[in-house]
Amino acid sequence: MSKGTILIADDEQDIRDLLCDFLGGEGYQCLSAFDAFDALEKFRISSGIDLVMSDIRMPGKSGLDLLEEVKKVDEDVIVIMISAVKDIESAISAMSKGAYDYVSKPFKLNEVAVVANKAMEKRRLILENKEYQRELEMKVEARTIELRKALEELDRTYKFTLSALVTALDTRDTETQGHSLRVVRYTLELARILGIKDKGALKELEYGALLHDIGKIGIPDAILRKAGKLTLEEWSIMKTHPVIGYDILKKIKFLEESAQIVLHHHEKFDGTGYPDGLKGTQIPVGSRIFAVADAFDAMTSQRPYRSPIHIDKVAEELRKISGTQFDPDIVSAFYDAGLDFWGEVGEAINIQISEDPDFFLK
Numbered sequence: 001m002s003k004g005t006i007l008i009a010d011d012e013q014d015i016r017d018l019l020c021d022f023l024g025g026e027g028y029q030c031l032s033a034f035d036a037f038d039a040l041e042k043f044r045i046s047s048g049i050d051l052v053m054s055d056i057r058m059p060g061k062s063g064l065d066l067l068e069e070v071k072k073v074d075e076d077v078i079v080i081m082i083s084a085v086k087d088i089e090s091a092i093s094a095m096s097k098g099a100y101d102y103v104s105k106p107f108k109l110n111e112v113a114v115v116a117n118k119a120m121e122k123r124r125l126i127l128e129n130k131e132y133q134r135e136l137e138m139k140v141e142a143r144t145i146e147l148r149k150a151l152e153e154l155d156r157t158y159k160f161t162l163s164a165l166v167t168a169l170d171t172r173d174t175e176t177q178g179h180s181l182r183v184v185r186y187t188l189e190l191a192r193i194l195g196i197k198d199k200g201a202l203k204e205l206e207y208g209a210l211l212h213d214i215g216k217i218g219i220p221d222a223i224l225r226k227a228g229k230l231t232l233e234e235w236s237i238m239k240t241h242p243v244i245g246y247d248i249l250k251k252i253k254f255l256e257e258s259a260q261i262v263l264h265h266h267e268k269f270d271g272t273g274y275p276d277g278l279k280g281t282q283i284p285v286g287s288r289i290f291a292v293a294d295a296f297d298a299m300t301s302q303r304p305y306r307s308p309i310h311i312d313k314v315a316e317e318l319r320k321i322s323g324t325q326f327d328p329d330i331v332s333a334f335y336d337a338g339l340d341f342w343g344e345v346g347e348a349i350n351i352q353i354s355e356d357p358d359f360f361l362k
Helices: 013-025 036-045 063-073 085-095 109-172 179-193 199-210 214-218 232-238 241-249 253-263 285-300 311-320 328-337 339-355
Strands: 005-009 029-033 051-055 078-083 101-104
Touching: 005 013, 005 036, 013 029, 013 109, 029 036, 036 051, 036 063, 051 063, 051 109, 063 078, 063 085, 078 085, 078 109, 085 101, 101 109, 109 199, 109 214, 179 199, 179 285, 179 328, 179 339, 199 253, 199 285, 214 241, 241 253, 253 285, 285 311, 285 328, 285 339, 311 328, 311 339, 328 339
Parallel strands: 005 029, 005 051, 051 078, 078 101
Antiparallel strands: none
């Protein structure tokens, strides 16, 4: 079995023959080239050359030039310089440019064999390390794919859990059925219009919008399902649902940030909202985005006590309370998308809900 392939470049026929015969007897497969141009051509077209032995002084192009050019083709090839005694300094300089070692004329063939064997061992180690790195990268890639699939399945499980919570809420608060799913879509569309691209931030918004009213689970049916106007005492109890929702979600690791959106989704830009009376940018941006989306859906949806408000009138109302109830920048972003756009989004989500109630899980 061949110990490897060596390309010998020297303008002297006798030197090429000597090295080829000797190294061939040592178990190497040898190719020869009469100058640097010939050597470079053979190196490019021949696969599997492990080692180049090149004379430093050759007509037309030097061995140092050849060293530089073969390294560009294969950075891992091992190059040994052949030098006359007067070229020793050049040979040593070549090592700083990537040559492995040098042998000098007149040759001591046993030394040539030692240098060639060491060089080939280094080549073997380099290739083994590269193969190990390649296999390691493939294993990492495979594990990454497995992890991604596991995370996708975990996310799907999360969605099933959240959907179950929202379904439980919708069962009690029948007048807002479908509201949570619609407002999720409006919130995400508005976030993208505002330039929010981070997947983590969008996921927090999605979960926060979906679960914004989860605290109503803790509100008595007599208040939650009351047909008439709430008393001051009943309204005071109703206003606790953001805190109840926050308390439900805050201890769930993947919902920690979304819980903040839930807690502050009834804050107002002028500070008159609840539960904490936050003002302006004190209100989390997710809650400010959600507030506009939520108001738009509330006004354009069918409710027992009124019919949907026409989208043009909704637009007027949003503009009227921009800066008091809503962040004016977010309202502006809402208008930038155009009312037709929001009408189409609403129609599409209602069709999805009616045709496939479980679409959110897919």
